[in-house]
Amino acid sequence: MEKLSLFLGCIVPNRYPGIEKATKLCLQKLDIDASDLPGASCCPAPGVFKSFDKATWLALASRNIILSEKLGRDILTVCNGCYGSLADANLELKKDPELRACTNRCLKEIGMEFRGTAKVRHIIEFLYKELGPQKLGEYITTPLDLKVALHYGCHLIKPSRDRKLGETDAPVFFDELVEATGAKSIDYTDKMMCCGAGGGVRSAHAAESLEMLEHKLACIRQAGVDCIVNACPFCHLQFDRGQLAVNEKFGTDYSIPVLHYSQLLGLALGFSPYELGIEQNAVQNIEFLAKIYEINAGLR
Amino acid sequence: MSEELAKVLKAAGLDVLSCMQCGTCTGSCPSGRHTGLNTRRILRDARKNRTAILSEDALWLCTTCYTCQERCPRDIPITDALLELRRLAVKEGFMLPEHRQISEMVMECGHAVPLDEETKRKREELGLDPIPETVQKYPEALKEVRDLLKSCKFDELTAKK
Numbered sequence: 001m002e003k004l005s006l007f008l009g010c011i012v013p014n015r016y017p018g019i020e021k022a023t024k025l026c027l028q029k030l031d032i033d034a035s036d037l038p039g040a041s042c043c044p045a046p047g048v049f050k051s052f053d054k055a056t057w058l059a060l061a062s063r064n065i066i067l068s069e070k071l072g073r074d075i076l077t078v079c080n081g082c083y084g085s086l087a088d089a090n091l092e093l094k095k096d097p098e099l100r101a102c103t104n105r106c107l108k109e110i111g112m113e114f115r116g117t118a119k120v121r122h123i124i125e126f127l128y129k130e131l132g133p134q135k136l137g138e139y140i141t142t143p144l145d146l147k148v149a150l151h152y153g154c155h156l157i158k159p160s161r162d163r164k165l166g167e168t169d170a171p172v173f174f175d176e177l178v179e180a181t182g183a184k185s186i187d188y189t190d191k192m193m194c195c196g197a198g199g200g201v202r203s204a205h206a207a208e209s210l211e212m213l214e215h216k217l218a219c220i221r222q223a224g225v226d227c228i229v230n231a232c233p234f235c236h237l238q239f240d241r242g243q244l245a246v247n248e249k250f251g252t253d254y255s256i257p258v259l260h261y262s263q264l265l266g267l268a269l270g271f272s273p274y275e276l277g278i279e280q281n282a283v284q285n286i287e288f289l290a291k292i293y294e295i296n297a298g299l300r
Numbered sequence: 301m302s303e304e305l306a307k308v309l310k311a312a313g314l315d316v317l318s319c320m321q322c323g324t325c326t327g328s329c330p331s332g333r334h335t336g337l338n339t340r341r342i343l344r345d346a347r348k349n350r351t352a353i354l355s356e357d358a359l360w361l362c363t364t365c366y367t368c369q370e371r372c373p374r375d376i377p378i379t380d381a382l383l384e385l386r387r388l389a390v391k392e393g394f395m396l397p398e399h400r401q402i403s404e405m406v407m408e409c410g411h412a413v414p415l416d417e418e419t420k421r422k423r424e425e426l427g428l429d430p431i432p433e434t435v436q437k438y439p440e441a442l443k444e445v446r447d448l449l450k451s452c453k454f455d456e457l458t459a460k461k
Binding site for chain 2: 008010011013014015017018020021036037038039040041042044045046047048049050051052053054055056059060063106107109110112154155158159160168169190192193194196197198199200201203204205208209211212215275277280
């Protein structure tokens with residue numbers, strides 16, 4: 001298996017460190033060689049940088065990729081935004097010599113050069129392709145009796161032209177990884193719809209962003225699940241902190257726990273909600289935590 | 301200006317004759333259900349070289365979810381084209397204050413979302429180093445990021461106009 005470096009991005013280390021901890025614990029347990037990536041910056045955020053200036057977006061993204069190239073490792077992301085930004089930049093720079101020369105001229109200022117020797121991986125597609133649901137299932141020590149509303153997020157699978165992870169209206173690969181933990185992935189209305197945070201919308205148009213989120217939450221609640229599972233800390237932040245903002249704005253009483261897949265997998269590998277930082281979420285749902293501790297203690 | 305808009309659209313693979321205004325994009329748009337974003341209209345205005353769209357807020361209501369692009373029966377890379385229009389809008393001086401702030405944050409500390417005291421505490425609770433292994437921990441890495449942004453003239457692009 002390829003050697004990896006763990007790219008943290010911004011929201012994981014700086015808002016949801018539980019996802020960082022859970023990822024590290026899972027990778028260790030699965031014997032996946034993933035080092036730190038010291039000195040990495042913002043990916044940079046595609047909603048802003050890619051929307052502003054292509055040269056800057058490519059320069060900053062390529063610097064992060066080069067840090068991993070220098071370690072002789074592929075980049076592993078746990079965020080759809082970082083994945084979208086880094087994978088798109090890597091692809092464009094590899095296929096377009098003119099763009100690459102232009103980016104390398106900027107990079108020369110800091111003594112760097114993009115070589116195109118590293119791949120950009122997302123933990124979900126990595127686990128699916130390199131391990132697969134069946135092999136992953138063999139590691140599970142604490143099968144999870146949970147009903148899950150899975151949110152793929154947009155940039156994990158789209159644009160499909162570049163991601164090459166199959167069709168995008170009803171994909172199943174991520175559901176299979178969820179079900180490998182013993183949990184059940186429950187179908188719900190508008191499952192593949194965006195959480196409403198991306199493209200700089202959450203930051204600049206908060207009210208509209210929350211309207212989209214409220215629609216998602218209503219659909220999820222109707223499905224009657226124990227929790228939401230995602231593969232992107234920005235979606236995670238939108239679902240978790242956004243849920244409180246939705247309650248305030250619309251007078252609703254949503255209290256749906258939100259887990260990054262690394263946290264769900266961590267639970268199934270026997271780690272506690274405390275170790276995985278699940279209790280640090282904005283949404284505090286005592287019933288859910290009680291259920292998890294019961295599963296953890298082998299009482300369910 | 302109109303010449304530039306046409307050039308941008310061509311570079312984005314947006315053939316002015318290939319859009320048949322079927323509205324699949326607008327019908328698929330999660331933002332359009334709740335906001336004033338009408339993707340079909342943006343495409344129409346773009347192909348008619350109506351440069352007024354560059355100063356419209358609607359361009360910034362797209363979450364870049366790519367659903368329109370996936371479903372377009374003419375295979376027009378709609379989201380990519382919209383990003384091209386955004387970049388052109390920025391070049392023309394249009395930038396929302398919140399986005400300018402995020403850019404300034406990256407220039408200042410290398411992250412769009414910087415570390416705060418509450419998260420440092422949470423990191424310690426989890427047994428993680430309070431300062432993560434990112435640009436925040438290494439001053440020479442932060443200098444690299446700043447120099448790189450400067451060499452791209454990003455500071456000039458985001459400077460208040």
